[in-house]
Amino acid sequence: MPITLKKIDQYYQENYETIIEQFSKFLSFKSVSTDTAFEEELLSCANWLMQFIKERLNFNVELIPTVTGKPLILAKNHCGEDKKTLLYYGHYDVQPADPYDKWLSDPFVAEIRDGRIFARGAQDNKGQTFFVLKALEFLVQQNSLNCNIILLIEGEEECGSVGIEKALPELKTTLEAADLLLVCDTGTLSPLQGAITMGLRxxxxxxxxxxxxxxxxxxxxxxxxxxxxxxxxxxxxxxxxxxxxxxxxxxxxxxxxxxxxxxLAEAKKAPITDELYxxxxxxxxxxxxxxxxxxxxxxxxxxxxxxxxxxxxxxxxxxxxxxxxxxxxxxxxxxxxxxxxxxxxxxxxxxxxxxxxxxxxxxxxxxxGGDGVRARLDSPHVQKAKQLLKQVYNGADPILIWEGASIPVVSNLCKTADTEPLMVGFGLEEDNIHAPNESFSLEQFRRGLIFTAKFVEDFASEQDNS
Missing domain, CATH: 3.30.70.360 (Alpha-Beta Plaits)
Incomplete structure (x- = not known):
């Protein structure tokens, strides 16, 4: 029997304190990739995340050395050769917290205020990666993870993704199994509407x-x-x-x-006026x-x-x-x-x-860096995500965004895996990513967890209709 959104939400509510405790630990690592002074912290963060995935998801996990010394996390489960495979990309490195005197609280000690969790990386990208991991943990606990998952989580997105780019040729055989690349490192324009990022430069x-x-x-x-x-x-x-x-x-x-x-007609539906801009x-x-x-x-x-x-x-x-x-x-x-x-x-x-x-x-x-990437409007995965986001956001139609920003490695991941991207993020402008007082709305975190769990379950069941 399919899992309901209500049941996923119940899991979040009942495990809220544990989730926040684990999330806060993840945020405590000063995993700044642009400054060599933080190399030990970066490695400690990678080791903690590797252990978390191994213990909570029971995945096979390995740290892949890179030419830059910033390790890449590769984690996999195996449901069967006849099952679909979902590739998730994220990153555990963060921007420097400078200037420290502009922060209202320690950037590496998570603090909850006004329904938001404040810390460097709270949204970009530890927060969005962590709700993906918790969604997968929920499905594992429910014995409902019925597709193959590949997690590829790097430690240098904020400084060019050199290591993962160099490692991709050796990972090609593994990644070619993917039927879809899921990326949750984007955002939406409103807390009342979800969004799918249809393109990146x-x-x-x-x-x-x-x-x-x-x-x-x-x-x-x-x-x-x-x-x-x-x-x-x-x-x-x-x-x-x-x-x-x-x-x-x-x-x-x-x-x-x-x-x-x-x-272009869909892009123009985004509610951005000159005054709002x-x-x-x-x-x-x-x-x-x-x-x-x-x-x-x-x-x-x-x-x-x-x-x-x-x-x-x-x-x-x-x-x-x-x-x-x-x-x-x-x-x-x-x-x-x-x-x-x-x-x-x-x-x-x-x-x-x-x-x-x-x-x-x-x-x-x-x-x-990487080249631009664009998703197809007629992609069944895009259509499914639109339907699901509408449910998660209480009937509000999602926004389709052709983003001007870049996630350098996404284009090369699509080429290496020979698959299409689905980019669904829950960040907001007020999250202040890359700036002092970065935060992530806990409501957006909850929605991200619910969306991911349900999308993965539905993705796995699609094979029965193929």
Whole structure:
């Protein structure tokens, strides 16, 4: 007899204190992947999670070493060769908690306030991964886990996913068994509606610097004579755009697979107005190429953004110098169909061509993350998730989101496993991921657990109708 949503909710309510205790332990690990000072904490977190999965789910679990030293967790059960296989991807690493003085409580000691659990990683991605694990534990306890599960949980999503990317070729045979990739590292626009993320953009980036002066120069003695790296870098960056903010890098818009009319119509149903966007971002949606639709700019077109710009004196008052060097951090979000590797190569080539030859140009930190990914509107898994989210959210139709952000490894996971993605997340804007006072709504956690348990049960039963 199929499990009801009410029964799953009852499990959550009856085991609430245990769930929170376990979740808080998971959150206590300072598993910051971007800082080598936290390597021992990262390993401790991986070992704790491995033990949790082994003891609570009775899965076979192994820590897979990576080239970066940040271990990858691979866990599997086995229900039978004739059973469907679900691959889940998540990550146990977190962003740095800086600045600490902006937190209202210790970022690595979970605290519940106003129906939310506050800690670094509470939502991204420990919280969403943990409700998946608890949903699977519930199904194990009910003897209702009737499909094969592969858990792939990495420890460096926040710093580029290099280790898992390098490990994928050796995991290909294992991952090819998957009939679907489930990702819960996304969110929704409202606490009253669920959401399915139908697409993600790819990502790439680099650092560019101009210098070559012997040192900072006196701006009176050398002003008007010595080339100013800050001015020249600003000019270089400005030359990458035309007056409508269209990117002028040759080939930057090649190979884009445009959205269908149906996809664009669905994207426009998202309840985002200019005024709402201004409330969220603090400014109206005036960025990107002028004359292009908001949803095209946000979800379907590539971008070139300046993430950081630095040069010269930054202290109080005036210091009259010509700075020795100037730096900029650039990143691109690539559209579905594009190669992030090709785009970053084109950007690098354009910068080299346009940079002044009388200053020293350095291009470093060149990285090409994953490519964009897109789910099919007619996918039976998407349709099933829509129906189930409507039940979980008391009859409210879910939102379909073509997200502008990236989860670098998802595209390569789909290619390696030769399967399609289903991206269903329960995060909200107010969760403050990557910022001080990150939190996760316990109501959203509950909904995520209920959705996952029921979806996995239904996924397993689909084979009977295939």
């Amino acid at each position: 790819g990502i790439c980036g680099l650092t560019v610097s101009l210098g070559g002066l012997r040192c900072d120069l006196h701006s009176g003695v050398h002003g008007g004579v010595a080339p100013n790296p800050a001015i020249e870098l600003v000019r270089l960056l400005a030359s990458l755009y035309d007056t409508n903010l269209r990117v002028k890098v040759p080939g930057f818009y090649d190979d884009i697979i445009a959205p269908t009319e149906e996809e 201004k409330q969220i971002a603090g400014a109206p949606p005036m960025g990107g190429e002028k004359g292009k639709d908001f949803h095209l700019r946000r979800s379907f077109l590539p971008t070139l953004e300046i993430n950081g710009l630095s040069s010269g004196y930054q202290g109080p008052g005036m210091k009259t110098i010509i700075p020795q060097e100037a730096f900029a951090k650039l990143s691109c979000r690539t559209a579905f169909g594009q190669s992030s590797k090709k785009i970053i190569e084109r950007l690098e080539s354009t910068i080299k061509e346009m940079a002044p030859d009388y200053l020293e140009l350095k291009i470093t930190d060149v990285e090409a």
